[in-house]
Amino acid sequence: MNGQIVIDGMTSGAMIGLGAIGVTLTYGLLRFANFAHGEFATWGAYIALVLASLLGTLLGGADGTIGDLTFGWHLLVALAGSMVLTALLALALDSVLFRRLRRHGSGMVLVIASFGASLALRSLLEFGFTGQPQYYSREIAMTVAIAPGMRATLDQLVVLGVAVALMAGTHLMLTHTALGRAMRATSENPDLARLAGIDVADVVRTTWLLGGAMAAAAGVFLGVTVQLRPTMGFELLLPLFAAAILGGIGSVPGAMAGGMIIGIAEAAAVPIAGAQYRAAVAFVVLLVVLLIKPTGLFGARER
Amino acid sequence: MSVLTVETVVAGYEPGLPIVRGVSFTLSAGEILVLLGPNGAGKSTLAKAVAGLVTISSGTVRLRGVSLAGMAAHDRIRHGVAFVPQTGNVFAGLTVADNLAIAVNILPRAERAGRIAAMLALFPDLAAARRARAGLLSGGQRQMLAIARALAVAPSVLTLDEPSAGLSPKLVGAVMQKLREIRDSGVAILLVEQNARAALAVADRAMILAEGRIAHEGHGASMLDDPAVAGLYLGRRV
Amino acid sequence: MIGLASYLCFFVTLALIYGVATLGLNLQWGSAGLFNVGVAGFAAVGAYVSAWITATPVDTHWGGFALPIPLGWLAAMAASALAAFVVGAATLRLRADYLAITTFGAAISLELVALNADRLTGGPFGIAFIPRPFAALSDQPLAFSAANMLLVAAVAGVVFVALERLTRSPWGRVLRALREDEAAAASLGKSPAKFRLQAFVIGAALIGLAGAMQAQFFGFIAPDNYLPVFTFQIWVMLVLGGSGNNKGALLGAVVVWGVWTASGSLFNLLLAPEWQARGAALRVVAIGVVLASVLLWRPRGLIGERATVSRHVE
Ligand SMILES: Nc1ncnc2c1ncn2[C@@H]1O[C@H](COP(=O)(O)OP(=O)(O)OP(=O)(O)O)[C@@H](O)[C@H]1O
Ligand SMILES: [Mg+2]
Numbered sequence: 028m029n030g031q032i033v034i035d036g037m038t039s040g041a042m043i044g045l046g047a048i049g050v051t052l053t054y055g056l057l058r059f060a061n062f063a064h065g066e067f068a069t070w071g072a073y074i075a076l077v078l079a080s081l082l083g084t085l086l087g088g089a090d091g092t093i094g095d096l097t098f099g100w101h102l103l104v105a106l107a108g109s110m111v112l113t114a115l116l117a118l119a120l121d122s123v124l125f126r127r128l129r130r131h132g133s134g135m136v137l138v139i140a141s142f143g144a145s146l147a148l149r150s151l152l153e154f155g156f157t158g159q160p161q162y163y164s165r166e167i168a169m170t171v172a173i174a175p176g177m178r179a180t181l182d183q184l185v186v187l188g189v190a191v192a193l194m195a196g197t198h199l200m201l202t203h204t205a206l207g208r209a210m211r212a213t214s215e216n217p218d219l220a221r222l223a224g225i226d227v228a229d230v231v232r233t234t235w236l237l238g239g240a241m242a243a244a245a246g247v248f249l250g251v252t253v254q255l256r257p258t259m260g261f262e263l264l265l266p267l268f269a270a271a272i273l274g275g276i277g278s279v280p281g282a283m284a285g286g287m288i289i290g291i292a293e294a295a296a297v298p299i300a301g302a303q304y305r306a307a308v309a310f311v312v313l314l315v316v317l318l319i320k321p322t323g324l325f326g327a328r329e330r
Numbered sequence: 331m332s333v334l335t336v337e338t339v340v341a342g343y344e345p346g347l348p349i350v351r352g353v354s355f356t357l358s359a360g361e362i363l364v365l366l367g368p369n370g371a372g373k374s375t376l377a378k379a380v381a382g383l384v385t386i387s388s389g390t391v392r393l394r395g396v397s398l399a400g401m402a403a404h405d406r407i408r409h410g411v412a413f414v415p416q417t418g419n420v421f422a423g424l425t426v427a428d429n430l431a432i433a434v435n436i437l438p439r440a441e442r443a444g445r446i447a448a449m450l451a452l453f454p455d456l457a458a459a460r461r462a463r464a465g466l467l468s469g470g471q472r473q474m475l476a477i478a479r480a481l482a483v484a485p486s487v488l489t490l491d492e493p494s495a496g497l498s499p500k501l502v503g504a505v506m507q508k509l510r511e512i513r514d515s516g517v518a519i520l521l522v523e524q525n526a527r528a529a530l531a532v533a534d535r536a537m538i539l540a541e542g543r544i545a546h547e548g549h550g551a552s553m554l555d556d557p558a559v560a561g562l563y564l565g566r567r568v
Numbered sequence: 569m570i571g572l573a574s575y576l577c578f579f580v581t582l583a584l585i586y587g588v589a590t591l592g593l594n595l596q597w598g599s600a601g602l603f604n605v606g607v608a609g610f611a612a613v614g615a616y617v618s619a620w621i622t623a624t625p626v627d628t629h630w631g632g633f634a635l636p637i638p639l640g641w642l643a644a645m646a647a648s649a650l651a652a653f654v655v656g657a658a659t660l661r662l663r664a665d666y667l668a669i670t671t672f673g674a675a676i677s678l679e680l681v682a683l684n685a686d687r688l689t690g691g692p693f694g695i696a697f698i699p700r701p702f703a704a705l706s707d708q709p710l711a712f713s714a715a716n717m718l719l720v721a722a723v724a725g726v727v728f729v730a731l732e733r734l735t736r737s738p739w740g741r742v743l744r745a746l747r748e749d750e751a752a753a754a755s756l757g758k759s760p761a762k763f764r765l766q767a768f769v770i771g772a773a774l775i776g777l778a779g780a781m782q783a784q785f786f787g788f789i790a791p792d793n794y795l796p797v798f799t800f801q802i803w804v805m806l807v808l809g810g811s812g813n814n815k816g817a818l819l820g821a822v823v824v825w826g827v828w829t830a831s832g833s834l835f836n837l838l839l840a841p842e843w844q845a846r847g848a849a850l851r852v853v854a855i856g857v858v859l860a861s862v863l864l865w866r867p868r869g870l871i872g873e874r875a876t877v878s879r880h881v882e
Contacts (some may be wrong), residue, residue, distance in 0.1 A: 037583075046755075059665060060665040060668055060669055062605070062668075062672070074412070078626050085851075097547065102856065106670040112506040114561075118469035124860055127864055128863060128864065130868065133601075134664070134665070134666055135601065135603045135665070135668075136863055136867070137804060138603055138665055138668050139603070139807065139859070139863065140703055140859070140860055140863050141603060142799075142800065142803065143800065143804075143856045143859035143860050144860060145802075146797065146800050146852055146853075146855075146856045147852065147853045147856025147857060147860070148854070148856075149852075150382075150849040150850070150851075150852035151853050153845075153846070153849035153851070154846045154850050154853065155847040156847060157746075157846065158845065201768050203437050205431070205432075207431065208424070208428055208431060208435075209435070211421075211424060212421045212424060212428075212432050215421050215422065215423050215424070216418050216421060216422075218383060218403075218415070218418070218836065219415065219418055219419065219421065220404075220432075221382075221383065221402070222381060222383070222402045222403055222404075222407060222412075222413050222415070222435050222480075223403050223407065223432050223435075223436075223479065224408055224435065224436035224813055225404055225405070225435075226402075227405050242671070261796075264671075264672075265672065265676055267489070268669045268672075268673075269673075272666070272669070276622070277839070299669045302686075303680065303683070304562075304684065306676060306677075306680060307677040309401050309677070310673035310674070310676065310677045311671070312385075313669070314670070314673075315659060317658060317659055317662060317666060317670065318658055321662050
């Protein structure tokens with residue numbers, strides 16, 4: 028395998044990993060596969076687009092660029108804003124839809140509802156922005172040679188670095204803070220968590236906020252390195268599920284590792300099967316995992 | 331003085347299908363009240379109703395005279411009502427230390443370390459296994475951790491659902507001995523058991539629940555010799 | 569007048585075709601509690617297989633055996649059933665939503681194959697010149713569409729009656745018991761995986777049949793017909809009509825297809841051409857909101873089975 032595949036695969040793998048954090052946490056806690064999670068990435072990307080252009084209008088003048096990157100600090104501010112707003116979007120979707128259904132319906136009804144929410148959210152963006160691709164910047168991305176035969180754009184390297192830092196931060200939060208412990212405890216045994224004084228509704232809210240924010244970052248990074256389209260998150264959905272299941276449901280390090288593996292597998296498959304079949308790679312990986320080890324790499328349990 | 335007062339409590343899982351059908355009793359500080367009864371009598375349901383995991387459709391549960399109606403489980407523990415369920419009573423994927431850390435998290439920051447130290451002193455087996463994942467503990471250690479988790483917040487009421495289930499006779503004896511010590515420190519204990527002999531040996535008072543109602547009440551060990559009690563239920567495992 | 573009547577026949581024909589797919593999904597979800605997010609994929613398998621078998625030969629892509637239509641439909645059912653067997657055998661022993669994710673992935677992968685395997689599927693342009701039933705009548709629009717409608721109505725009727733008997737049979741009762749309480753049913757000696765696989769395969773065969781019928785009546789197929797929104801439409805039909813109820817499935821198909829076509833025509837009439845793509849997007853939003861609202865406020869749909877309760881976190 029050549030180095031170029033590794034670096035390209037890792038960049039998209041980092042974005043898959045970021046998105047998969049939310050999938051694996053909500054799945055582990057609420058026990059349902061959220062088909063609307065990809066839309067958080069899409070909404071995150073478009074919210075950042077709007078915020079960045081708002082900043083440009085408010086402050087007058089276009090955004091400069093930072094060094095040889097294609098974007099400037101407007102986009103960084105927009106990224107932060109979009110993570111907050113998308114987190115709130117995830118929370119809102121839970122409180123208008125999923126929370127009510129959890130009270131009455133069976134687990135699978137949640138999956139149907141999330142499928143419906145996914146199409147509605149995506150189509151709403153198509154309504155607002157049309158299906159045409161959009162870009163944060165018209166600058167040409169500079170590439171640098173990292174090693175012989177291995178080139179990456181500066182954007183890619185920054186995105187990779189920030190994504191890995193966000194994932195590591197999430198992992199440290201879960202393992203080293205009281206809130207993180209409460210989240211792991213609740214996901215393992217909600218009744219016992221209540222008995223231990225944990226407010227489960229609080230944990231559920233935190234999980235949505237965290238998952239939404241990470242998905243938004245994934246969406247913005249996808250927009251920086253590729254482009255923005257209303258279907259971008261939906262197309263990410265299968266890799267997200269594959270990464271979460273490959274890593275083991277509920278495991279954040281698993282989601283990161285799973286994301287990297289899927290990303291690299293996709294990049295490696297392109298020269299063999301052609302770029303048009305890229306999206307099927309995640310499906311093949313998923314099938315193999317389900318057949319061989321459905322609990323995934325880091326999964327302790329199948330529930 | 332009675333710490334816990336249960337008055338004509340009716341509780342169940344689905345509307346119109348009561349499992350506990352009008353149960354009343356009181357529990358005092360420094361007392362072990364044992365709750366016996368055949369399988370399916372509603373013992374666990376009653377214990378969960380006290381803990382706040384099952385909704386009470388009528389009747390009241392009072393703590394030192396104050397009604398707990400409408401109080402969620404995660405708030406009851408803050409008020410000193412602790413519960414050790416029969417199954418899934420430790421966080422198996424977390425370490426022993428993390429299990430205890432979660433428990434004391436509702437206490438003021440300054441008290442937390444002291445309470446954990448007190449629990450490790452009370453259950454020396456756990457001190458040695460601090461870094462182990464709770465799922466890897468032996469049955470006896472696990473039960474001790476479950477009790478330590480509930481006791482860590484210094485509750486005034488401790489309810490345990492069949493803590494002897496699945497333990498060897500020697501370990502059952504050890505658990506019961508711990509419960510005695512805990513009682514002597516002033517905690518009010520509601521002990522749900524199938525193992526009547528072991529439970530009655532430590533009981534101050536006992537009740538038998540049958541089909542959601544209290545069918546018999548008595549005083550500890552003497553109940554073992556009561557033919558009426560044997561007829562009601564005690565045939566098994568006495 | 570004749571135009572309107574034949575349009576009405578055409579409408580009913582399509583609604584009933586969707587009805588057959590909805591009945592198949594109802595067997596999977598309503599009776600067996602199996603969540604299939606790959607309805608479009610199974611329909612596509614049926615459509616392409618029937619197209620290969622019945623269409624006249626062309627040299628741009630494979631197939632073109634020009635065999636009789638009933639043969640195409642039977643083969644379509646068999647192929648979809650086979651696809652379901654493969655997916656189901658791999659995932660039905662796992663937790664329920666893994667089936668959802670797998671069927672979703674299968675549908676997406678099939679869409680990619682349809683789009684890119686040009687020699688097999690005709691690529692993005694798909695397959696044209698698929699023979700229609702009663703082609704001999706095609707110069708008399710009303711007779712032609714009426715004959716087609718009757719044919720589809722007959723198929724839908726047979727499927728409906730067969731499913732009614734099937735779900736009321738001991739087999740159907742075991743399925744429902746499994747859906748309600750797997751542990752209890754399994755303790756009676758029923759192998760959950762086997763019953764589920766059977767329901768999943770039969771349901772997929774019906775969805776494949778619907779795909780084949782649709783291909784036959786349109787006369788051409790392309791990958792665009794089998795996007796996730798197709799799956800979504802069938803789900804809305806089932807949920808709105810009332811899952812667990814075969815009459816509800818048919819009713820839901822007619823109502824949703826009616827609203828869908830009516831709103832489509834309305835947008836075409838009212839919106840300027842440059843706004844029509846956006847209008848189409850808004851239509852999907854609306855139908856998504858309808859789905860969520862039905863789930864929230866009328867979970868049994870128009871005429872569904874009695875709702876069953878189970879509790880979850882919170
Ligand atoms: N989560 C639940 N949902 C619905 N019904 C339940 C639930 N848990 C228990 N039941 C029913 O409530 C009744 C009483 O159960 P409970 O667990 O309280 O009995 P128990 O006296 O603790 O029995 P055991 O000695 O077997 O533990 C039983 O008929 C049981 O089927
Ligand atoms: Mg019990």
